[in-house]
Amino acid sequence: MANLNLTAKKKHSYDAIVIGSGASGGWAAKELCDRGLKTLVLERGRGVKHIVDYPTASKAPWEFEYRGSVSVKDQEPYGFSKFMRAETLHWRLKEDEQPVVYEKPFRWYRGYHEGGKSLLWARQTQRWSDFDFEGPARDGFAVDWPIRYEDMAPWYDHVEKFAGICGFNDDLPELPNSIVQPGFELNCVEKHFKQAIESQYKDGRRLISGRAAHLTDPQQIHFDQGRGRCMSQRMCNRGCNYGGYFSSNASTLPWAAKTGNMTLRPDAVVHSIIYDDKKEKATGVRIVDANTREMLEFYAKVIFVNGSAINSNAILLNSTSDRFPNGLGNDSGVLGKYIAWHNYRGRASGRHTGFKDKRTAGGNPSHAYIPRFRNLHAHEMDFLRGYATGIGGGRGKHRSSEGIGDSLRDNLLKQEWGDWHLSAWMMGETIPVEENHIRLHEELKDKYGIPQIVFSCDWTENDDKMVEDFKQQIGEMFERAGCVDISVDDSHAAPGSDIHEMGGVRMGKDPKSSMLNAHHQLHACKNVFVTDGACMTSTSTQNPTLTYMAFSARAANFAADELKKRNL
Secondary structure, eight states: OHHHHHHHHHHTEEEEEEEOOSHHHHHHHHHHHHTTOOEEEEOSSBOOOTTTTOTTTTOOGGGSTTTTOOOHHHHGGGTTOTTOOGGGGGGOOOTTSSOOEESSOOOOOOOOBTTGGGGTSOOBOOOOOHHHHTHHHHHOSSOOOSOOHHHHHHHHHHHHHHHOOBOOOOOBTTBOOOOOBOOOOOOHHHHHHHHHHHHHOOSOOOOEEOOBSBOSSOOHHHHTTTOOOOOOOOOGGGOOTTOOBOOTTTTHHHHHHHTTOEEEEOSEEEEEEEEETTTTEEEEEEEEETTTOOEEEEEEEEEEEOSOHHHHHHHHHTOOOSSOTTSTTOSSSOTTEEEEOEEOOEEEEEEEOOOTTOOOOSOOSSOEEEOOOTTSSSOOSSSSSOEEEEEEEEEEEEOOOOSSTHHHHHHHHOOEEEEEEEEEEEEEEOOOOTTSEEEEEEEEEOTTSOEEEEEEOOOOHHHHHHHHHHHHHHHHHHHHTTOEEEEEEEOOOOTTTTSOOEEESOBOSOTTTOSBOTTSEETTEEEEEEOSGGGOSOOOSSOSHHHHHHHHHHHHHHHHHHHHTTOO
């Protein structure tokens, strides 16, 4: 029997385990496999193979039974949630998959399938700068990051070359230049808005084309991944048959598989990380098979936690032992606390009556972008940090539905070009506060026997002040650009609506106030690394996924080096 147990354990043993197959998990797997480490990737959702499992990719509206609408009957398993469309129904999570407790309103978007949210993201890829990494040290809110931009610059290069980023280098200190392929040009109304802003404001505010993870000039490294040029279909969230945008499914996971070093196990719901008190290190991961409900254990020398921010917190909280009764590595007591996100509450729209002789040809899967200009070089406002602004301009056709009979038919068939329009949305930095936290429910469990997650997160006065400033500023900018019918408001959306949950396992220099060191290792358990949104000490105003990917690549190579030195 002893030999049988040893054989079974050997069969379940790897050099490394990566929990999660999204953007950060995919990068960890790729780098570890490239370094020759036998790596097990655990994904709690179903398997999704590139191209094969994109059932609605490139489908025209008339190919759907209800032109993309979802029948009431088909909505029921998903809780009748908003914005449900047949084009993306295959990514939706059923209500009974993972019930949670919301003490306060919160919207939690999940991607439980191979590739995770890398199939659903907005693909915006602005680099962070030292204005972001030094933010907490400058104003004293949240702990200081243990790294700076110079630590990350070579890893941004590394990721951008492989993933493929389109855009322009804008030479802005708050937005370091990237390794880019040709970007998408602004249209005429966006160029007009850019000229109006940059000529009338002397505080350095700029409008640029947002950098995005789309291939506009694919190189050999991208052809080697089996990817091709972006066709600007703007159907990205269905999955892209061309591999025109970066996803784990199109890029890092198949690359890792080609090394022969990766094993990917879908339908593996992680229960906890196994800690050995005698060895003083983590030794493996305990999962529940989603189909059989069987609990299984897998073993490795190194474990990367990339389950997405909230789940990574929950996995560590549920990983208790004699040494860590309050969660793995939680000597500081901050695990699950200081949860933050991005503030998307502010929004605006306006109409421009000019440029009647122009219209767009082709689509732009990215958008225009105003980098942060508040509290950049000095603290000048009555709130901390700042916000970036997304801008989208366009012109569409409209038709009248007035009349009856022949006149109605004639009106419906008569389409005319309307005015140009501009829309804007803020992306504000929220300040991590201890009160905003998640924890595990003491009694309620999900169908896998795992404690339910309790959310207790809310807006702060700082967020409210930032929204008011955005509304005043964007309204004024629209006016100065000659827009009419301007609408500016606060959506009062619940926290989390932006899909950018961060924190809870934050990095820091001091083990007494943080969970992770400068290499993303748990201070108290060095062979466990966290490189997804959970590791974030602060949130910046830029979309975070590019930074998660760079974190993962850097940490995975560090782990491989440490294994080689026998330090782990």
